[in-house]
Amino acid sequence: MGRRSWRRRLVAAACLGAALLLLSCAHRALSSVFENRTLSSGWLGGKRKSPLQKLYDLDQGPRSPLAELHRQRRDLLRSACKRHTRRQRLLQPEDLRHVLVDDTNGLLYCYVPKVACTNWKRVLLALSGRARGDPRDIPAHEAHAPGLLPSLAEFSPAEVNRRLNAYLTFLFVRDPFERLASAYRNKFARPYHAEFQRRFGTRIVRRLRPRARPEALARGHDVRFAEFLAYLLDPRTRREEPFNEHWERAHALCHPCRLRYDVVGKFETLAEDAAFVLGLVGAPGLRFPAPPPGAQAPAARKQATRLFQDISPFYQRRLFDLYKMDFLLFNYSAPSYLRLY
Ligand SMILES: *[C@@H]1O[C@H](CO)[C@@H](O)[C@H](O)[C@H]1NC(C)=O
Ligand SMILES: *[C@@H]1O[C@H](CO)[C@@H](O)[C@H](O)[C@H]1NC(C)=O
Numbered sequence: 001m002g003r004r005s006w007r008r009r010l011v012a013a014a015c016l017g018a019a020l021l022l023l024s025c026a027h028r029a030l031s032s033v034f035e036n037r038t039l040s041s042g043w044l045g046g047k048r049k050s051p052l053q054k055l056y057d058l059d060q061g062p063r064s065p066l067a068e069l070h071r072q073r074r075d076l077l078r079s080a081c082k083r084h085t086r087r088q089r090l091l092q093p094e095d096l097r098h099v100l101v102d103d104t105n106g107l108l109y110c111y112v113p114k115v116a117c118t119n120w121k122r123v124l125l126a127l128s129g130r131a132r133g134d135p136r137d138i139p140a141h142e143a144h145a146p147g148l149l150p151s152l153a154e155f156s157p158a159e160v161n162r163r164l165n166a167y168l169t170f171l172f173v174r175d176p177f178e179r180l181a182s183a184y185r186n187k188f189a190r191p192y193h194a195e196f197q198r199r200f201g202t203r204i205v206r207r208l209r210p211r212a213r214p215e216a217l218a219r220g221h222d223v224r225f226a227e228f229l230a231y232l233l234d235p236r237t238r239r240e241e242p243f244n245e246h247w248e249r250a251h252a253l254c255h256p257c258r259l260r261y262d263v264v265g266k267f268e269t270l271a272e273d274a275a276f277v278l279g280l281v282g283a284p285g286l287r288f289p290a291p292p293p294g295a296q297a298p299a300a301r302k303q304a305t306r307l308f309q310d311i312s313p314f315y316q317r318r319l320f321d322l323y324k325m326d327f328l329l330f331n332y333s334a335p336s337y338l339r340l341y
Contacts, residue, residue, distance in 0.1 A: 048282070049282075050106040050166060050167070050168070051105065051106055051107060051167075051168035051277075051280040051281050051282070052106060052166060052167060052168040052262065054280045054282070055067075055168060055262055055263070055280055058280075059071060066272065066276055070263055070264070070276065073264040073331070074261070074262070074263075074264065076331050077256055077261065077264055077329055077330070080328050080329045080331075081256065081257035081329065084325065084328055084329070085257045088257065088258055091255065091258055091259075093153045093160075094153055095153075095255055095258075096151065096152035096153040096160065096259075097151050097152075097153045098110050098111055098112070098151070098245070098253045098254055099151060099152035099153070099169075099254070099259070100121070100124060100149040100150070100151055100152075101149070101150045101151065101152055101155075101163060101167075102124050102127055102128045102149070103128070103163075104127065104128045104129060105127050105128065105281050105283075106166060106167045106168060107124070107127070107167055107168055107169075107170070107281065108152060108163060108164070108167045108168070108169040108170070109124060109169075109170055109171065110169075110170075110171040110253065110254035110259075110261075111171075111253075112171060112172060112173060112174070112179075112250045112253055112254065113183070113245050113246045114174065114179045114182045114183050114186070114246060115172045115173060115174045115179065115250075115267045116172055116267060116270055116274075116291060117172070118140050118143050118144065119135070119288060119289045119291070120172065120274075121143040121144065121149060122135035122136070122138045122143045122289065123135045123274075123278075123286065123288060123289075124149055125138055125142075125143060125148065125149065126138070126286065127281065127283060127286065128149070130148060130149070135286070135288075135289055136289045164259070164260075168262050168263065168277075168280060168281075169259060169260060169261050169262050169263075170261060170262060170263035170264070170265060170277055171250070171254050171256070171261055171263075171264065171265065172264075172265040172266065172267060172270070172273070173250050173264065173265070173266060173267070173326070173330045174250075174266065174267035174268070175267070175268065175300075175301075175304075175332050175335070176249070176250070176323040176326040176327055176332060177304050177308065177319075177323070177335055177338075178267075178300045178301060178303075178304045179250075179267075180247060180304075180319075180323070181225075181300070181303050181304035181307045181308070182300060182303070182304075183246040183247050184225055184228050184307065185303065185307075186246075187200070187246060188200075188201060188223045188228060194219075194221070197219060197220040197221045197223070198219065198220055199220075200220065200223075200231075200244065201219070201220020201221060201222075201223045202217060202218065202219070202220035203220070203231075204220065204223050204227050204228065204231045205217055205220050205222075205223065205227070207231070207234070207236075208227050208230050208231060208234070209227065225307045225310070225311070226310065226311060226315070229311060229315055229319055230315070232247060232319070232322065233315065233318050233319065233322065249322075249323055249325060249326050250326050250330070251325045251326055251329055256329055257329070263276065263277055263280075264330065265277065266330070267297070267300075268297050270288070270291060271288065271290070274288035275288065304335070304337070305335075305337040308335070308337055308338065309337060313338075313339040313340065316338045316339060316340060317340050320334060320338065320340060
């Protein structure tokens, strides 16, 4: 990003504050004030360079191939936003629920379930000093415990703005259909998620399976992938309540066209992208936990291919439309196993 785009970032952040206050978004004059605050007078009074400052430095100097890749992803996201979004409604505090705050290191991380978010939460707990020792040793239920990592939604508009101006903002995304296949396998195809099956599985069976057996109606334990997809495509589903976060579109969780993300990490290159972020944080010795073998890219692709091959082209197309923005904004192409045309 050049100086101009950094200025735009600051303007955008200033606008967000205005949006939160439900005012108009025309406060360009604020940008110079923010610029000073962000890049010169230090970050929360700290002496060490902030991750955002380090990214800025990387962008000014001769770029490493990795820094260049991340710049291209940012640019692509920005131009896709311009091309594909129309007038947006104003951001509300609850839109920031998924953005977790690390005040110790100056980080904002928007978590997308099924994209290594447990491991990112573990790492943030370790980084912010809320947990000691190796992040791998933090139990998953602890990493997900509500309130352990504060969310940006909990702060006042001024406090939100201050963080958006000065912190490195990042998210991790994944091929939308592989994420969906992973959510299905994890929540419906395995015996140990009885709670999810009771909550959503019973609803799916009741609504979509004619002549369901009483056991299936009571337990929701044997939902097929096609039924799960039909549930997602059923307009009643989203009329009743927003999608559950495990299958909600990443753009609807993280609002990448309204918040400015500095780093777009990808599940497909998780190790490299996580190392890039941790390099900016300057946490020597902290290694991002390796994903379990089943979650690695080729295995995930195989599973998605297998699940989608039984889905009719009609449903494939409609599902692709439903998840289209995630494909466009994060530069995923339509998977080759689909029969869209
Ligand atoms: C920005 O900082 C410089 C020097 O640090 C100062 O002279 C200038 O007035 C500041 N600008 C604003 C808009 O605060
Ligand atoms: C977008 O995807 C295309 C095709 O996979 C790839 O060639 C290109 O490098 C990607 N661009 C970015 C910025 O990731």
